[in-house]
Structures are given as structure tokens and as C-alpha cells.
Amino acid sequence: MKQLSGAVHDLASELVSALRGGDHSVAGTTGSLGGDEALTVAAVRTLGADVLLPSTLLSRPAPEPDVAVCRAAVHAYPPGPQSSPTVAWSHWAMERALARVTAPPHAPSPADALGIAATTGPPDAAGTTDAGPDVTALREASWQALTHQLSVLAALAVPGADSAVATEAARRPVDVSRGFVRAVRRRDWLQAAGAGRWLAVVDGVPPTLGLDAGLRFTLRMGGADARVALHVHAALLMRANDTRPAAARRGGGA
Amino acid sequence: MTEPSDIAVMHEVGDRAIAWLHRNQDGFRPRQDDSTSDFEVKDRLKPIGELALIGKVLFREGVAGSRQAALTRQLLDTAWRDHLDGGKVLTWMQQQEPLSPIPFEIYVPFHELGYEEPAFEATLRSVHTLESWSAMETPPVRRLGISAFERRFGLPRSITTEAATAATWLGRRPEPWTVEMNVGYAVTHTVFHLTDWGENPGGLPDDLAEYLAQWLPAWVDDWLDIGHWDLLGELLVVDACLPEPALDPVAWRAFAEARTEDGAMPAQRGPLPEGRREDVFDALYHPTLVAAFASVLATSRAMGDLRAPAGSGAA
Numbered sequence: 001m002k003q004l005s006g007a008v009h010d011l012a013s014e015l016v017s018a019l020r021g022g023d024h025s026v027a028g029t030t031g032s033l034g035g036d037e038a039l040t041v042a043a044v045r046t047l048g049a050d051v052l053l054p055s056t057l058l059s060r061p062a063p064e065p066d067v068a069v070c071r072a073a074v075h076a077y078p079p080g081p082q083s084s085p086t087v088a089w090s091h092w093a094m095e096r097a098l099a100r101v102t103a104p105p106h107a108p109s110p111a112d113a114l115g116i117a118a119t120t121g122p123p124d125a126a127g128t129t130d131a132g133p134d135v136t137a138l139r140e141a142s143w144q145a146l147t148h149q150l151s152v153l154a155a156l157a158v159p160g161a162d163s164a165v166a167t168e169a170a171r172r173p174v175d176v177s178r179g180f181v182r183a184v185r186r187r188d189w190l191q192a193a194g195a196g197r198w199l200a201v202v203d204g205v206p207p208t209l210g211l212d213a214g215l216r217f218t219l220r221m222g223g224a225d226a227r228v229a230l231h232v233h234a235a236l237l238m239r240a241n242d243t244r245p246a247a248a249r250r251g252g253g254a
Numbered sequence: 255m256t257e258p259s260d261i262a263v264m265h266e267v268g269d270r271a272i273a274w275l276h277r278n279q280d281g282f283r284p285r286q287d288d289s290t291s292d293f294e295v296k297d298r299l300k301p302i303g304e305l306a307l308i309g310k311v312l313f314r315e316g317v318a319g320s321r322q323a324a325l326t327r328q329l330l331d332t333a334w335r336d337h338l339d340g341g342k343v344l345t346w347m348q349q350q351e352p353l354s355p356i357p358f359e360i361y362v363p364f365h366e367l368g369y370e371e372p373a374f375e376a377t378l379r380s381v382h383t384l385e386s387w388s389a390m391e392t393p394p395v396r397r398l399g400i401s402a403f404e405r406r407f408g409l410p411r412s413i414t415t416e417a418a419t420a421a422t423w424l425g426r427r428p429e430p431w432t433v434e435m436n437v438g439y440a441v442t443h444t445v446f447h448l449t450d451w452g453e454n455p456g457g458l459p460d461d462l463a464e465y466l467a468q469w470l471p472a473w474v475d476d477w478l479d480i481g482h483w484d485l486l487g488e489l490l491v492v493d494a495c496l497p498e499p500a501l502d503p504v505a506w507r508a509f510a511e512a513r514t515e516d517g518a519m520p521a522q523r524g525p526l527p528e529g530r531r532e533d534v535f536d537a538l539y540h541p542t543l544v545a546a547f548a549s550v551l552a553t554s555r556a557m558g559d560l561r562a563p564a565g566s567g568a569a
Contacts, residue, residue: 144475174468181472184431186479206468210429217431 007036007043011051012226018054019233029054029066045073048090049097049155050230056158057237062101070098086152088133089165093156096163135164146172147179151194154231157201159238166201173204180214189222193231200235200242212239256556260503263510264556268549269322270517271542272312275305276325277516281535283337296347296356301539302333303360307451308547309333310363314453315550322550334369341371348374352381353390355400362403379409388412394421395440395447402447419448424462430469435485438473441466442488445495452551455495463497470496474505481523483512487544494551501556509545514538519545 014029029051044051051070055062074095079088138149146168150157156165169176176198183192196215199205219232282305284290284298312326338344341364344357358378361371381387382404392400398418404411419425423437424444433441445466448457458466470493477486486509493499513519519541520526527537 143471178469178472178475181431181469182475185433185472185476208427208430208465208468210431213429214431217429 003039004042004046007039008046009226011040011043011047012230015047015050015053016226016229016233019057019230019237029063040069041073041076044069045077045094047155047227047230049093049158050234052097052101053155053158053230053234055101056097057234057241067098067102070094074098085133085135085137086149089153089156089163092132093153093163097155132164135168138165138168143172143175143178144182147176147183147195148191150176150179150198151183151191154194154197154234157194157198157234157238159201159241161201169198170202170204173199173202174206176202177205177209177211180209180211184214184218187221189218189228190225190231192218193222193228193235197231197235197238200238212236215239256501257503260501260506261553261556263503264501264506264549264552266549267506267510267513267519268312268546268553269319270513271519271546271549272322272325272329274517274542275539275546276329278535278539279329279332281532281539282333284343286532292350295343296351299343299347299356299360302337303356303363304540304543305329305333306360306363306367307446308543310367311452312546312550313367315554330364330367334364338364341369341374345371345374345377348377348381352377353384353386355390355392355396355403358407359399359403362407365407382409382412393440394418394425395423395443398422398444399447402450406450415448419444419459419462424465427461427465430465430472433469433473433476435482438477438485439488441473442485442492445492449495452491452495452547455497458495466492467496467498471500471502474500474502478505478508481512482521483509483519483523484521484541484544487519487541487548490548491544491551494548494555499552499555501552506552509548513545518542 011029018029049056051066051073052062054060055066074091077091079091083091138146141149150165150169153165156163157169176195180192180195180199183189183195192214196211196218199209199211200215205211215232215235219229222228223232282298282302284295284302309326309330313323313330334340338360341361344361347354347357357374361374361378365375397413398415398421401411401413401415401418405415422440422444424441445458445462446452448459448462449455450457470489474486474489474493477489486505490505490509493501509519512523514526518538521537521541527534
């Protein structure tokens with residue numbers, strides 16, 4: 001396990017570097033992890049769709065080695081009938097991200113690229129359809145549990161996210177903001193970073209939250225964990241790239 | 255809508271707390287015997303001031319019930335006649351420290367309840383005209399409190415409510431994730447002063463009420479988790495002062511379960527204070543007063559909501 005957490009840390013650090021405009025070679029982010037392919041695939045499955053985040057956020061083509069290892073991770077760790085909704089959603093997000101980065105330009109339905117049915121098809125082993133796994137538990141969760149679950153699924157917080165998870169996050173911006181406060185107070189930096197990343201993509205965040213300052217504070221206090229740094233840099237990048245009118249952007253605060 | 259069983263939980267917290275305070279009222283006596291130093295006497299006036307401010311609210315709120323109201327009235331009577339010697343103890347401190355706001359802050363709620371000490375008032379009105387009174391260096395929330403007591407007593411204001419509020423932590427509505435314990439107490443006391451200790455919830459400006467409605471649930475969750483019942487109790491008072499109080503049943507049930515067997519509220523989770531009777535009193539009186547305060551306000555709000563016709567919103 002220690003080996004895996006080390007590989008996850010290294011991979012997340014590479015992704016942070018790529019998001020910050022560092023060298024992103026054709027060998028891809030995953031190319032630098034060394035020769036243990038099984039470990040690399042496991043690390044990729046842990047970070048999920050975020051392995052393709054530089055391509056998603058910076059509108060760059062995804063390096064083929066990254067795409068290949070993501071495909072390998074999707075096939076190596078399919079969710080089963082007993083999988084939690086979190087695992088099922090993480091898997092769904094990887095498939096979505098792969099479809100997005102491998103779609104030909106202006107393709108009407110990127111979902112076809114992976115052979116995923118564009119409309120609601122028959123559920124697979126995890127009860128998943130293209131609309132995504134079940135969100136009933138998330139919909140009924142207290143604000144504390146909602147924030148915790150969303151932070152685990154922060155890889156789904158990307159611009160224009162149209163998942164049912166994103167819909168739940170968008171429906172409860174004040175609840176997720178409270179969860180961010182709670183996470184920072186508890187010094188749970190990973191949860192704070194994940195919640196903050198969701199708040200970067202939803203409307204209706206109370207301005208008094210001070211989201212930008214909160215993201216920077218989280219990075220300063222918890223950024224030694226590369227997964228924290230990854231979520232915070234993703235959030236900051238999405239807020240910087242947000243081209244909506246200022247009035248629609250909330251939560252800036254001081 | 256708060257369920258009747260939840261209201262019963264809230265109500266019982268206050269009922270038991272007031273009974274404990276009444277049984278232990280001798281602990282409020284500032285001079286226990288001849289060995290009590292003058293410094294200690296002055297220091298022990300603070301609990302009497304808190305008793306007066308909160309006791310006045312307990313007495314005023316009709317929901318307390320006749321037994322609670324009678325016990326509270328006896329507590330306040332004893333405090334004024336016996337512990338403060340009909341106000342002479344306040345005059346004594348005023349002679350020693352004319353510019354201290356402490357005797358004034360204690361006098362105001364007693365005066366509102368109908369108690370009087372003309373000599374104290376005459377000196378107060380004289381000292382209050384000094385430039386030094388307004389210039390006294392105090393933390394912003396204390397300055398807001400002095401301004402509120404001036405308003406309540408009908409003295410010219412040394413600072414407006416708006417200016418005093420703007421200088422407080424809450425007045426600036428800072429990042430809610432930075433709240434630590436001392437900030438928490440500054441927030442609760444800012445609300446207490448702005449609402450005349452819960453008597454006038456409309457005194458809370460709309461922007462602060464909105465800010466608190468957004469972030470108070472996160473703070474309640476936090477201090478509930480920490481098990482700091484004293485600050486949690488004050489946060490539950492703040493909740494009851496909001497236009498639409500949450501009256502969170504989870505928080506209230508945990509708060510109620512934190513009581514000691516004899517009805518006192520410990521300051522925080524962990525071993526109960528023990529030792530000398532006076533020391534136990536000193537450790538318990540404040541959270542117990544706060545528990546009574548929160549209970550009476552929350553019960554009143556919940557009952558008001560029950561009585562309000564459907565669709566009319568919070569009373």
C-alpha cells in the first residue's frame with residue numbers, strides 16, 4: 001500500500017506540474033513513473049479522470065501513453081455489483097474523460113469514441129448507464145456527508161460537467177460551502193481541496209466564504225499532499241479561466 | 255417546524271439549569287468571608303452581571319413557566335439585595351474605579367428590572383460626560399456592548415451602533431473558516447449586544463443575519479464535535495436570534511445529553527469538575543447560565559413557530 005501511495009503522490013505531483021505549465025512531454029504524465037506497469041495502472045485508477053485533467057483544462061491533445069494507461073486502468077478495475085457509488089462514479093468519470101480527449105474535433109457525440117451508448121443503454125454490472133450511477137444517497141445526504149462524498153469525487157468537478165453528481169453539487173452550493181468551512185476547521189485538507197474544487201465550478205457560493213483565499217490557504221497548509229495541490233491548482237485554474245460575467249461568478253470574497 | 259418532542263428537549267435543559275442555579279445561588283456571593291480580597295470581590299461581580307442579563311431574559315420570556323419565573327425572580331432578588339447589598343457593592347467599586355464600565359454593565363439590567371441605587375446613577379451620569387469614558391481602550395465587541403448599555407440606559411452614545419459594529423470581527427464578515435474559539439465568543443457577544451441579549455432579534459442587521467444563517471451551522475457542527483458545550487450553548491443562543499432559526503435537533507439533543515445529573519452544564523466534554531464547592535461552582539455556573547439562556551430563547555422561538563399560522567413564516 002505504501003508503494004501505491006508513493007506512486008499516487010508522484011503521479012499527482014506530475015499532474016500539478018503539468019497544470020502549472022511545466023514540461024508536459026509527449027511521453028505524458030504517466031511516463032515518468034518508471035517501469036512498474038501494474039503499479040502505474042493502480043495509481044492511475046486511484047486518481048481516475050484527473051490523469052487526463054491537463055488535457056481537459058488546457059485544451060491540449062492527450063499524450064497517447066496517458067490515454068493508453070487510462071484505458072488499461074478502466075479495463076483492469078471495472079466496478080462490480082458490490083462497488084460503492086463512489087467507485088462506480090469514479091469509473092464513469094474516467095470513461096467520460098477518455099471519451100472527451102479522444103473524440104475527433106467537433107464530434108457531436110464524444111461518448112461514441114469508447115463505444116459507450118450515447119443514450120441511456122442497458123445497465124452494466126454496477127448498475128451503471130450512460131446517465132451514470134445512482135445519486136439517491138448523495139441527494140439525501142446531510143451537508144456534512146454530501147461534502148465528504150463530493151470531495152472524494154472531485155475529479156468530476158470540471159468545466160461544463162454534466163454528471164448527476166455535478167447536478168447535486170450545483171443544487172447545494174451553500175451546503176458544500178459549509179462543508180468547506182468544516183473541512184478547513186478540521187484541518188482535513190484533502191476534503192477541503194476537493195470541496196473547494198467543486199465550489200470553483202458551481203454558482204451560488206456565498207461571497208463571504210472567501211473561496212479564492214480559502215483555496216490558497218488550503219494549498220499553503222496542506223499542499224505537501226500532492227493530491228491536495230492537484231485539486232487546488234485545478235480549482236484556481238478553472239476560476240482563472242472562467243469567462244462568465246463577473247456577476248455570475250460567486251464566492252470570490254476578499 | 256420543530257417537533258414537540260424536540261421542544262421538550264430544549265425546555266428541559268433550561269428547567270434543570272435554572273433549578274441548579276437556584277440551588278447554588280450562594281456561589282454568586284462576591285465576598286465569601288472576610289478573607290476575600292477586594293480584587294477578588296471585583297472579579298466576582300462578572301458572574302452577577304451575567305446572571306442579571308440572562309435572568310432578565312428568562313424572567314421576561316413567558317415560556318419559562320411559572321416555577322422557572324419564580325425561581326429566576328428569587329435569584330435576581332437575592333443577587334441585588336444580598337450579593338450586591340442593594341447596589342452598594344456597585345457604588346463601592348465605582349468609588350474605586352470611576353471609569354470602569356463593569357459596575358455600569360451590571361447596573362443596567364437590574365435597573366431595567368426595577369432596582370435602583372440613586373447614588374450610583376448620579377456618579378455614573380457625571381463620569382459619563384468625561385472624554386476619558388469614550389476614549390477608554392477596549393476590544394471592539396466590548397465597546398459595542400458599552401454603546402448598547404448606554405442606549406438601554408438612555409445616556410448619550412459614546413459611539414453609534416453602526417460604527418461600533420463595523421469595528422468588530424463579525425461586522426466585517428470575514429472568512430468563516432478562520433473562526434477559532436476566541437473569535438467564536440466575539441461573534442456570540444456581538445450578537446448578544448446587537449439584540450439586547452435576545453430581547454430584540456430585529457437589532458441584528460440583515461447582512462449579519464444572512465452571514466450567520468449561512469455559516470452558523472458549520473460552527474455549531476464544529477463545537478458540537480469538539481464537545482465545547484459553553485461555546486456551543488452561546489452559538490445556539492445566536493441561532494435563536496436569527497430570523498429563521500435552525501433549532502437543530504441533533505445539536506440540541508447532544509447538548510441536552512451533556513448535562514450533569516443535577517442539571518448543570520459542564521464547560522466541555524471530559525471529567526466533571528470536582529473539589530471545593532466554590533471551585534465547582536466557578537467551573538459550572540457560566541455554561542449552566544448559557545444553557546438556560548439558549549433553552550428559553552430556543553423554546554420561545556419554537557413555540558412561536560408552532561403558534562404562527564401556516565405560511566406566515568417565523569414569528
